[in-house]
Amino acid sequence: MSHNKIVFVTGNANKLKEVQLLLKGIKYELVNEPLDLDELQESKLESIAISKVKQATSQLGAGVPVFVEDTALCFNAMNGLPGAYIKWFVKEMGIDNIYKMLTGFEDKTAKAITTIAYSDAMGKIHVFQGITEGTIVEPQGPRTFGWDSLFKPNDGVGLTYAQMDKEEKNKISQRARAFFKLKEYLEQQ
Amino acid sequence: MSHNKIVFVTGNANKLKEVQLLLKGIKYELVNEPLDLDELQESKLESIAISKVKQATSQLGAGVPVFVEDTALCFNAMNGLPGAYIKWFVKEMGIDNIYKMLTGFEDKTAKAITTIAYSDAMGKIHVFQGITEGTIVEPQGPRTFGWDSLFKPNDGVGLTYAQMDKEEKNKISQRARAFFKLKEYLEQQ
Numbered sequence: 001m002s003h004n005k006i007v008f009v010t011g012n013a014n015k016l017k018e019v020q021l022l023l024k025g026i027k028y029e030l031v032n033e034p035l036d037l038d039e040l041q042e043s044k045l046e047s048i049a050i051s052k053v054k055q056a057t058s059q060l061g062a063g064v065p066v067f068v069e070d071t072a073l074c075f076n077a078m079n080g081l082p083g084a085y086i087k088w089f090v091k092e093m094g095i096d097n098i099y100k101m102l103t104g105f106e107d108k109t110a111k112a113i114t115t116i117a118y119s120d121a122m123g124k125i126h127v128f129q130g131i132t133e134g135t136i137v138e139p140q141g142p143r144t145f146g147w148d149s150l151f152k153p154n155d156g157v158g159l160t161y162a163q164m165d166k167e168e169k170n171k172i173s174q175r176a177r178a179f180f181k182l183k184e185y186l187e188q189q
Numbered sequence: 190m191s192h193n194k195i196v197f198v199t200g201n202a203n204k205l206k207e208v209q210l211l212l213k214g215i216k217y218e219l220v221n222e223p224l225d226l227d228e229l230q231e232s233k234l235e236s237i238a239i240s241k242v243k244q245a246t247s248q249l250g251a252g253v254p255v256f257v258e259d260t261a262l263c264f265n266a267m268n269g270l271p272g273a274y275i276k277w278f279v280k281e282m283g284i285d286n287i288y289k290m291l292t293g294f295e296d297k298t299a300k301a302i303t304t305i306a307y308s309d310a311m312g313k314i315h316v317f318q319g320i321t322e323g324t325i326v327e328p329q330g331p332r333t334f335g336w337d338s339l340f341k342p343n344d345g346v347g348l349t350y351a352q353m354d355k356e357e358k359n360k361i362s363q364r365a366r367a368f369f370k371l372k373e374y375l376e377q378q
Contacts, residue, residue, distance in 0.1 A: 038240075039230040043277055051227075078290070081279040085274050088232055093269040104292025176252070177236075 005029045007066040008039065009056050014144060019069075022170070026186045028065070035059055037068065038087045039084070045072050046127050048084050048119035060123075067118040067182065071175060073147055075136065077105035084114035090147055095139045099150060107137045112151055114178040118185075126185060130177025194218045196255040198226065198245050205259045208258075211359070211368035213331060217254070217374045224248050226257065227370050228273070233318050237273050238306035244309045250284075256307040257373065260364060262336055263302060264325060266294035279336055284328045301340055303367040307374075315374060319366025 004027065008019055011034030020030050037052045052068040058065055073086040078101075082089045089098050102108055115126045134153040139160030141149045146163035155172040156164060170176045195214065197208055200223030201267060209219050218372045226241045241257040247254055260341075262275040271278045280288050291297055323342040330351030332340045337350035344361040359365045 037229070038200045041228040041274065041277065043281055078278075078286065081278060082274075085230065085277075088230065088274075089267075089270060092232055092270055097267065100293035102293070104289035105286075110373055128325055 005031055005065070007060060007064055008032050008125065009052070009054070009068045013110070018062070021178065022176055023183050023186070026183060028186065033060065033066075039070070040063075043080065044131070045070065045084055045113060045115045046117070049115040049127060050125055053117035053125060055122060062123055063121050065119065065121050067116055069114055069116045069178065071112065071114045071176070073151065074111045075102060075105075076109045077102060077107040082112075082169045084131060086147060095143055095147065098147065099136060099138055102136055108153065110134055110136050112138060112153075113175040114173075114175040116178050116182050118182060128178050128181040130174040130181065131133060132172055132174040132177065173185050194254070196222055196245070196249060196253055196341045197221050198224050198241070198257045199256060203346040208368065211365055212266045212372050212375070215372060217375065222249065222255075228259070228358060232269065232272060234259065234273055234302060234304045235306070235353050238304040238316060240313055242306035242314060246312060246351050249263055251312055252310050254308065254310050254365070256305055256306045258303055258364070258365065258367065260301065260303045262340065264291060264294075265289060266296040266302070269300075281360050283334065284338060288325060289326055291325055299323055299340065301342075301363040303362075303369050307371060309378075317368065317369070317374065319363040319369040321363040321366065322363055322374045 006028035006038045008016060008030055010016055010032050023030060030184050035056055037055045038047050040051050042048045049068055049070050053066060056066045056068060061121045068178045070084060072083040074080040107116045112132045118126045132153050134151050136150050137152050137160060139149040143149045153172055161169055194289050195204060195217040197219055199221050205221045211220055222290045224245055225246045229240050231235050231237045238259050239259055245255045245257060259273060263272050263274040265268040268275055303319045307315045321342050325339055326341050326349060328338040329349045332338045341349045342361055350358055
C-alpha cells in the first residue's frame with residue numbers, strides 16, 4: 001500500500017462516504033478496511049480506541065496509516081455511563097428504555113464524544129476527540145440512526161440529531177469536531 | 190507446572206480462598222495467577238469468559254489447566270444489561286445511583302450470573318454458569334462488597350446478599366452454583 005493512502009477501519013459504506021466528506025481536501029486517499037476488531041471494556045474512551053488501532057496496525061502491517069473511531073454517549077447523572085457501551089444499550093434495550101433509565105435522575109444532560117485513534121506510517125498513535133454537550137430527551141424524530149432521536153445538542157436549534165438535516169448536524173456534531181481535528185493534523189504533516 | 194495443579198486467574202487472595210473452599214475435595218491443587226487479561230465488550234457472557242481464558246492460556250503456555258470467572262448482574266427490565274458491565278457501573282456511579290436507573294421501570298427483577306471458562310490440559314474450553322434470580326432493591330446492609338447490598342435473591346430469606354452471612358449466601362449464590370458445576374465436572378475426570 002502506498003504512503004498516500006490512509007485506511008479507515010469500517011465495513012459500512014455510508015460511514016466511509018460521510019468521513020470522506022468530513023476529510024475532504026486532505027492529501028491522502030481515504031480507503032476502508034472492514035477489519036474485525038475487539039473492543040475492550042474500559043471507561044477511558046482513549047484506551048478503547050488505542051487498543052483498536054493497535055489491532056488494526058497488527059492486521060494491516062506496520063507502515064500503513066490507519067484510524068478507527070468510536071462514539072460514546074455519556075450521561076452526566078451516570079458519571080459518564082453508558083459511554084462507549086451505548087451501542088449495546090441501543091441494541092439490547094431499544095431507544096425508549098434508554099430514556100427511561102434517567103427517570104430517577106433530575107440531571108438529563110449528556111456529552112456525546114467521538115474518539116479517533118490514528119496510527120501514522122511510523123506507528124505513532126495520535127488521539128483526537130470531539131465533544132458535543134446536550135440533553136437526553138424522549139425520542140423525537142426518526143429512530144433509524146442509533147441514539148440520534150434521544151440527543152438534543154445545546155448548540156442546535158432545539159431539535160434532536162434525528163430531526164436535524166445532515167448539514168446542520170455536521171456543523172456541531174462531536175463526530176464532525178473530532179474529524180475536524182484529525183483533518184487539521186493531517187494537513188500540517 | 191505439574192498436571193495436578195489448576196490455575197485460577199485472580200490477584201485477589203480473598204477470592205482465591207473462597208474458591209478453594211467452593212472447590213474443596215477436588216484432586217487438583219488450586220493455585221492463582223494474577224494475570225492481566227483484557228475484557229471484551231460483548232453481551233454474550235460466555236464470549237467474554239472464553240476470550241479471557243484463551244488469553245490466560247496463551248500467557249501461561251499450553252497444557253496448563255486454567256479457569257477464569259466473571260459475574261454479571263442482568264436487569265430484566267433492561268434486557269440483561271448492565272450485565273457484565275455492572276462492575277463499571279458500581280465503580281463509576283456508586284450503588285445508590287445504580288438503583289435509581291430502575292426508577293422508570295416497574296420490573297425490578299434481575300439475574301445474577303457467574304460464568305466460568307475452564308481450559309483443560311488439552312486446551313479444550315468448558316463453560317459453566319450459575320444463575321440466581323432476585324430483585325434489585327434500595328441498598329440494604331454493608332456496601333463493602335460490589336453490588337451485594339442491591340440484590341435480594343428469591344431463594345433467600347428476604348435479605349440482600351450483603352445482609353446474609355457467607356454460609357447462607359454460598360448455598361444459593363450464582364457463584365457457588367457455577368463452581369459446583371465446575372467441581373462436579375472436575376470430579377468426573
